[in-house]
């Protein structure tokens with residue numbers, strides 16, 4: 001697949017870039033982003049497109065799906081881009097001091113639906129299902145990780161945007177909507193989360 005000038009090899013067991021991925025790629029180009037940590041990099045589409053636009057920065061990618069971390073690494077080598085890839089959950093092996101303070105996380109954001117979930121592969125469940133409500137994986141990242149800015153995705157199938165804003169306000173975080181896409185069954189919001197009182 002060719003995406004934004006990047007040649008991406010794909011794998012059936014790794015999330016294939018789709019509408020949500022494209023929202024990140026299109027929107028983050030216009031954001032003042034330096035070094036980044038991407039959680040859940042999948043094929044590497046987002047972090048590779050950022051690295052291609054600003055090659056001099058420090059890029060770290062993690063994915064709990066080992067094949068996805070490997071795919072990001074192989075795609076970075078294929079495109080001559082320098083990305084540090086690790087197969088892990090969130091950013092567990094790292095000391096947070098020294099990591100990029102801007103995080104990108106296109107999380108699994110759908111609510112669990114046990115009758116249909118059981119037909120998904122473990123890799124698809126990891127990529128798609130964010131928890132019973134759908135937003136748990138993102139909230140865990142927010143509570144766990146140290147960041148100034150976190151770019152992420154919210155689906156109306158998990159939570160309404162007003163409720164999400166209220167939940168994050170209680171955590172001292174402002175939610176800025178950067179992009180919105182409406183489908184017949186779902187609305188997706190690309191959000192920028194900024195810690196209040198962090199300069």
Ligand SMILES: C[S@@+](CC[C@H](N)C(=O)[O-])C[C@H]1O[C@@H](n2cnc3c(N)ncnc32)[C@H](O)[C@@H]1O
Nearest residue numbers: 015017021040041042063064065089090106127
């Ligand atoms: C919706 S996919 C996004 C993939 C890619 N960033 C994209 O936009 O095309 C979510 C990704 O997060 C990964 N993931 C899920 N839980 C994770 C965790 N706790 N730590 C790291 N990666 C995780 C999945 O394996 C999957 O690759």
